[in-house]
Amino acid sequence: MVLIEQLLSHEEVNLLRQHLDQVPWLDGKGTAMGMAADVKSNGQADANNETVQQLANSLLAKYGECAKLVSAVLPHKIFPPCFNRYCEGETYGLHVDAAVMRLPNSTDILRSDMSMTLFLSSPDEYEGGELIIQTEFGEQKVKPKAGDAVIYPSSSLHKVTPVTSGVRLAAITWMQSMVPDTHIRELLFELDQNIQQLLSNQSVPRAQLDSLHHIYHNLIRKHSVF
Structure with missing residues (x-):
């Protein structure tokens, strides 16, 4: 599970929410698959609306510009984010995300390796509504704070x-990784994060960084699947 702090700035969150206030909202059960529909009670912005798109x-x-997200997921495909809203009394019971999803307006499919929730409401704006x-x-x-995102395995129950009380707004998405093996992906993330820390250390020899980059990219080359 990876927390990305301030994926969106305060200003970006506010602008996004201003637009979401003007779009049509539908019953979230309409997008739930299988058993998940039985435990889903929320609203979802109409994905066919031009503003929502x-x-x-x-x-x-x-x-795509977030280095930590790219490092953690190594995304190959990303499902267009869906916006959900939980008002008082609404909830989403224990469920697992669908393993395979069809990308909107496409014949392409996506294997959901990682899920991400981007929080658009501050914790003090609503009671309850924790992601478990x-x-x-x-x-x-x-x-977390508005603008923060959490990435977690789509295979996990949540x-x-x-x-x-209050209203909880968020954007959710699912990602297919170039590296389907969860353990290998976690090791690559740890390796890359350590390389990034070493890059900021002026005393680390260039040859050592080149060697680590060589290892990192060749491991991706070995384990990536398209």
Whole structure:
């Protein structure tokens, strides 16, 4: 599970929310698959609306520019972000994301390796509404600042607890990685993060950094699948 702080700035969040206030919202059950529909109670911005599509595309561009996201996921395909809204009493019970998704207006499909929730409401704007993710280390409760995002395995069971007051806004997406093996992907992320730290250390010899880059990119070459 990877937290990306301030993927969107305060100003970017506010502008996004101003646009979302003007778009049509639908019952979120309409986009749930299988058993997930039985436990889903929220609203979802109409993905066929032109403004919603433009907002989703703007987020896709932002995601592609985020070095930490790219490092953690090594994305091959990204599903256009979906905007959801939880009002008082709404929730999304324990579920797992669909393994395979069809990209909108396309014949292409996406294998969901990683999911990401981008929070668009500040924690003090709503009560409840925590994202709960089941991991091998137990349940992880997530309720970060507006503009923060959390990336987690799509294979994990997760839920959104009932909102007891206020409104919770978020954007969710799913990503197919070039490296499908979760363990290898985690090791590559750790390796890349260490390389980035060494790059800021002027005393590290260039030859050492070149060697680490050589290892990193050849591991991606070996383990990537398209």
